[in-house]
Amino acid sequence: MADSRPAGAPTVLRVVLGKRLHDLREKAGLSYEEAGRALDVTHATVRRMEKAEVGLKIPYVEKLLRVYGVTDPAETDAFLALVREANKPGWWHRFRDVLPDWFSAFVSLEQEANLIRAYEPHYVPGLLQTEDYARAVLRAGMPHAREADVERAVAVRRERQALLTRDRPPLLWVVMDETVLRRPIGGPDVMRAQIDRLIEAAELPQVRLQFMPFAAGPHPAMYGPFHIFRFPLQELPDIAYAENLVGASYFDQRDDVSSFLEALDRMCAQAAPAHTTKAILGGIRKEI
Missing domain, CATH: 3.30.870 (Endonuclease; Chain A)
Incomplete structure (x- = not known):
């Protein structure tokens, strides 16, 4: 589907991390609604994170990783480091x-x-x-x-x-x-x-x-x-x-x-x- 990018166009890394969160959620067998309840946000917020339509907040991502079954501290730290990098504006x-x-x-x-x-x-x-x-x-x-x-x-x-x-x-x-x-x-x-x-x-x-x-x-x-x-x-x-x-x-x-x-x-x-x-x-x- 074609689309015009919204305001605050995402970096490519943010798109990649959104796709990874999508894959982790599906692997865990959770719906948007269930992931949203874990964060105390709407299912639309989770969907927008996965589609890179909003920035990735460190506390949200950290909690989602736990909910999705990511238990290795090194894996979590590496993911969060990429989130911090993705949230930096490009040149x-x-x-x-x-x-x-x-x-x-x-x-x-x-x-x-x-x-x-x-x-x-x-x-x-x-x-x-x-x-x-x-x-x-x-x-x-x-x-x-x-x-x-x-x-x-x-x-x-x-x-x-x-x-x-x-x-x-x-x-x-x-x-x-x-x-x-x-x-x-x-x-x-x-x-x-x-x-x-x-x-x-x-x-x-x-x-x-x-x-x-x-x-x-x-x-x-x-x-x-x-x-x-x-x-x-x-x-x-x-x-x-x-x-x-x-x-x-x-x-x-x-x-x-x-x-x-x-x-x-x-x-x-x-x-x-x-x-x-x-x-x-x-x-x-x-x-x-």
């Missing part, structure tokens, strides 16, 4: 003045994924943008924003990009439409610098770039951009993300995500092979 929290909650969830997923796949028909994805290109894109998308807010949003992109150079970075595999390279954003100098950045990125072992040429004709994802995240954590399924003008939807049901994966797999087969990307970029740079 993006300090940008909450310019970062909507629905996109905070995206950044959290991005930071924890070991594979990020995407289709982008309009512009270079944020992880690969130069600052000047990002500034031009943000000004177009935030026409009424103060200059200071635009600069704060550029800083968010800069912070996000650090994940590509960290130890054990995720694999980033992006299919971009030829439109991305043909649409002038920020002027010729900005576009040339942006193409240079893409050429550099294409040389990184953790980045795979493909372009969908106009000549390829129609393809399965002409309806709009999307991302797919895959995680090393077994509790987390693949998650697909689709954005619109006023928010975003996240999909974690197998059938929904499979539709996105199938479309992207077909597009990767239809797009120009990754080994031709640098030549494509170099040719277009000469035309600017």
